[in-house]
Amino acid sequence: MATAFLPSFCNNSGNISPQRLLDPQPHLLSASNDLKTKPPSKLNKASVARTLLSYIDSGRMEGALSLFETTKKPDTFLWNLMIRGYANSEFYQKAMDFYHRMQAAGMRADNFTFPFVIKSCIALSSFDEGLKVHGRLFKVGLDSDLFICNSLIGMYSKFGLVEDAERVFDEMPIRDIVSWNSMIDGYVLNGEGWRSLICFREMQEASGLQHDRYGVMSALAACSLEMSANQGKEIHCHVIRHGLESDIKVQTSLLDMYCKCGKVFYAERLFQTMNQRNVVTWNALIGGYALNNQPHKAFACIVEMQADSIGPDAVTMVNLLPACQVRGISHGKAIHGLSIRKSFLPHLVLETALIDMYAKCGELGSAEWLFDQMTEKSLVSWNAMIAAYVQNGRNMKALEVFLNLCNRNLEPDLFTISSIMPAYAELASLQYGKQIHSYVLKSKYGSNTLVLNCIIYMYARCGDLKTSREVFDRMVCKDIVSWNTIIIGYGYHGHGKIALDLFSDMKSKGIQPNESTFVSVLTACSLSGLVDEGWLNFNAMQQEYNISPQIEHYGCMVDLLGRTGDLKEAVDFIERMPLVPTARIWGSLLTASRNKNDIEMAEFAAEKIFALEHDNTGCYVLLSSMYADAGRWSDVERVKSLMKEEGVQKTTARSLLELDGKTCTFINGDMSHDQSNITHEVSDILSKGIGETANDSDFVFNPVEVGAKKASLPKRHSVRLAVVFGLISTTVGSPILVKKNVRICNDCHHAIKLISRYSKREIIIGDTRIYHHFTDGFCCCGDYW
DNA sequence: TTAGGGTTAG
Structure with missing residues (x-):
């Protein structure tokens, strides 16, 4: 084997020799022949630049720094090289420090400097710094530079300010394909799929430019966002027409798009025709199966990909985890175990996905343990833990984590706010509710529809229907959820007639009711005893709106039948239901039996409930109270014994x-x-x-308890x-x-x-x-x- | 010397 091309510190086999490894900073002398003969201060500018470039290109920033520090009066080019080196080596703070040093030294940053500075601002999430940089560009007259503007579009998009990205784009005197692609992708990053697709179309019409693989991949992501397989197919045709179909990245994007649009069959067909596959392709397919409720196929891929000589990676595990919600916690634990054995952990995204999986499977302790031992946590990890507590009814704990997050200089995002709001609603504390409302108003999510819907619900749950209505009335962009929420809010407060008026208003504004709307309407009817209106709407949802009643709708109707006191009719209705009655349905019959004082029917309903939920505290308590009202003390004692046997404790009022x-x-x-x-x-x-x-x-009815109670x-x-x-x-x-x-x-x-x-x-x-x-x-x- | 997104968490 020839050894002439090997660096001096490598042995003949190409490995680094032990002696060289012990030599302090050997690379300083190996970068350039000039350095072996001249001290840095004696090097001419071109040599310094050449040497610095060789350090930077090989990622040796310490060497680059030593050389830079010994260079007298480095020019803009050398400053730029240092900033570039740090930014490309992911030492973003150091890149920014150098940018500031450059300014302090009186050096003028140029069109080459700013793209790296902007890249660093993005990586550091330094929004304020990014704004300052943009301001500086106007002063130095670089606000129209093509490369800089393209960087700015990326920056504003990544900071969630797509309108600002648009402004930069609109004011550009010249745009190239990167400008268009950055804008197309910017919309996707901000969840604006349709606007992205419009921009994608406009590019060809307005500029005559041809789409490349990057634009196509972003547009496919836009189709996924909008679940539009038809738009995706059009882009697929474009891919074929323009010879991009053999590009594995484009193929994987297509496969991913079909999966996310629910067209697994197309994804499978595409996958079969691919002449090359790698772990990313397999991951996209596995994620697609998991997403489309085909967990068996997702797990089968693990075996098949290994037969293809491709091993799973951390993303494979992440994509498999949603399949565990169907196949159960044992599969989730198996993935966790495999991730440990394969040394995929620690891994920020995988750990967060595992927290989510454990929480959704009800294993909150495991989720907590994982979260506590994470060495690095992102905002998403914090959000996952907040959601984990809320999903498992630990609302106070969720609040604690939320406050902890706020104290750590992490800025809550839309997910944080929408995850924590249900906790405030469930705690039903008006003072806490007002605090979070005031916080949200000051944040940038104060007019977000999703957040305002949570606030409407929270006030209604906290008993303040007036404020709930005020928030609703002031909303600029009301969606179907806003209407459903205010209707059920009035329902909870027994104002069935107002709820129905709101339902009419909603329809008159051309908003089509959905399944949840009818849950709100029927709940309002049942809680206010509006029997006729309840039936009218129950029939209308099927006949006028073609919505099949679900178990929640049937539950409301059983409540309504219970109100009429015709318990036999209620039982007939339950037996005629096309769905299997749940404990909630039988609970409605139990309540009706209590109100009608029909112990026999109550016992029948209780028997059904206990068959489904043997630890239903409310059922034991209600039955016991009915027996007590009837003076049937031996039955009261029997219920008490049963509760003891089942380990059920009466909730302290x-x-x-x-x-x-x-x-x-x-x-x-x-x-x-x-x-x-x-x-x-x-x-x-x-x-x-x-x-x-x-x-x-x-x-006190029970003489046993007199005196002591x-x-x-x-x-x-x-x-x-x-x-x-x-x-x-x-x-x-x-x-x-x-x-x-x-x-x-x-x-x-x-x-x-x-x-x-x-x-x-x-x-x-x-x-x-x-x-x-x-x-x-x-x-x-x-x-x- | 300068701009970029195949799959991945809430």
């Missing part, structure tokens, strides 16, 4: 009242507050004031204590809002109706199902909940 930014929590018989004594005294006075007799409020007296129930505390702590005439974690009992519901009349106050109680608005002795629920 809690009622929350927010006062002056503080949340006051009450449990039954609560004596833990500073003002507990006066609260109990006022409760007694009110009890007498509304005409409650000993039988109404002091009598003074706290179970209705007038000592958490909700009564919260209401009384609200009455004595707030301005006369102002409404009182209390939230309860379990359903309000009959006694309290009756008493609060009377208290609202006696105290001339509006009292709003939100329980797990509905907001009861008590005014002048009446409740909006019509005494059915």
Whole structure:
């Protein structure tokens, strides 16, 4: 083997010799013959440039720096080389430092400098720095340079400011194919598929330029965004017409597009015709199978690709993970194990995908563990962890992570906001809700439709329907979700008629209702007892809108039938349903049986529920309370024993009242507050004031519990204590809002109706199902909940 | 010496 071409520090086999590895900074002397003979200061400019370039091209930035630092009065070209070297070696902060040093040294940055500076700003996510750079370009008269403008389009697009990218593009005196491709891709990056495709078309019409592989690949991504296989097919034809079909990157983009548009068959056919495949191609196909609910095929690819002598990589694992949501946690764990064995971990994207998988499979502990041990976390990882907590009902924990994220100089994005908003809604805390609303208004997502929809829902869930409506009314771009949300908001508050008026408004504005709209409408009808309107809409959804009722719609109809009191009709309806009844359906029958005081039917419904959910706490509690009402104490004891056997514990009833930014929590018989004594005294006075007799409020049905369970007296129930505390702590005439974690009992519901009349106050109680608005002795629920 | 996106997480 000839050795003449080997560097001096390599042995004959081409390996680096151990001696050279021990030699400090050997590369300094191997870069240029000039350096062996002359000290750097004596080198002429051309030699320095040549040597510096050789260091930079081989990624040896330390050597480049040493040479640069010893060069007297480096010119713009040398400064540019250093900035380029750092930017291309991904030392972006150092590139920026050099740019600033260059300015401090009085050197003028030129058209070659700025593309690297802009690239560094993008990589560092330095939006403010990027803006300063753009400002500087105007001062130095480089704001129209082709290369710089192309870089700026990329910068604004990547910072999510596609309108600013457009402005740069529109004002360019000359555009080339990179300008057009950058704009086409900029729209894709910002989720604007159609605008990207329009731009793609305009390029040929306006400029006469021919699309290259880059433009085609971006346009295919735009088709995926819009799920438009037809547009994708047109681009496929263009690819064939212009001889791009043998390009593996274009082929992979086509395959990916077909998968994302749900056309797996086309993707498979394309895959079969490909004369070369690599791991990226396989990954696209695996991701396509996982995405299109074909987990078996996704997993089968792992074996097939190995037969093709192609091994999986970290992206293969990422693409396989969604298939685990169908095939179960054991497959997810297997992928995690394989990733460890193949040394794919640590890997930022893969770890984040694993967090998501564990959370969706209900293994929150594993998700938490993975998140905690990650050495590097992106905003996406934080968002995944927030979503993991919210999905698993750990709302306070989600809030903790969100606040932690905000304290780490990470700027929440649309995903962060839309992930955390449901946690605020579920916590139903108006003070927290107002805080997040104020935060969102100050952020750049203050007018985003997705975020505003979450805010409408949050206010409605927190009991503040007025603000919910104000946010809705002020929205500039209302979508179908905005309408569905405000309709169900009015439904939750028992304003069925207003909900139906809104539904009419929506239709009159030409917005086509969808499945969720009818869930909102039917929920509103059922919670307000609008039986005729409920049936009318249930029939209309099928006949006028061709929407097949789903289990949620049937659930609302069972609620409505329950209200009419015809339990037999309700059972017939359930049995005639084309879908398998869920525990929620039988729960509606149970509620109806309770309201009709039909123990036999309640037992029937409970039996069905326990067959599906043996640990349904609400069912045990409701059944037990019915037995107690009927004086069937042995059955009460039997239910208690059953609960014990199943390990089911009765949820501790809690009622929350927010006062002056503080949340006051009450449990039954609560004596833990500073003002507990006066609260109990006022409760007694009110009890007498509304005409409650000993039988109404002091009598406990179960003689076994008399004496020891003074706290179970209705007038000592958490909700009564919260209401009384609200009455004595707030301005006369102002409404009182209390939230309860379990359903309000009959006694309290009756008493609060009377208290609202006696105290001339509006009292709003939100329980797990509905907001009861008590005014002048009446409740909006019509005494059915 | 200057601009660029085949598959990948929320």
